[in-house]
Amino acid sequence: MSALDAFDGQHIQAIVILWILLGGLVGVLAGAVSGALICGKKLGDNKLAAMMGGMYGAMPVIPGLVLGTIILVLI
Numbered sequence: 001m002s003a004l005d006a007f008d009g010q011h012i013q014a015i016v017i018l019w020i021l022l023g024g025l026v027g028v029l030a031g032a033v034s035g036a037l038i039c040g041k042k043l044g045d046n047k048l049a050a051m052m053g054g055m056y057g058a059m060p061v062i063p064g065l066v067l068g069t070i071i072l073v074l075i
Contacts, residue, residue, distance in 0.1 A: 031057015
């Protein structure tokens with residue numbers, strides 16, 4: 001029996017979409033902050049470093065959330 005059997009299918013879809021969006025947002029924000037702090041001085045432009053960090057910060061987050069959701073459904 002799955003841990004998510006108590007919910008409707010629609011509630012599960014809404015929860016999954018919410019977590020993926022929230023995780024992506026956190027990944028973008030963390031990447032932007034760390035990019036600006038670490039590489040801002042070397043590039044000479046904090047905005048460019050924050051943009052690049054935000055773009056690359058979300059890349060590992062989305063597949064991790066999707067994989068975690070799949071594992072949670074299979075348990």
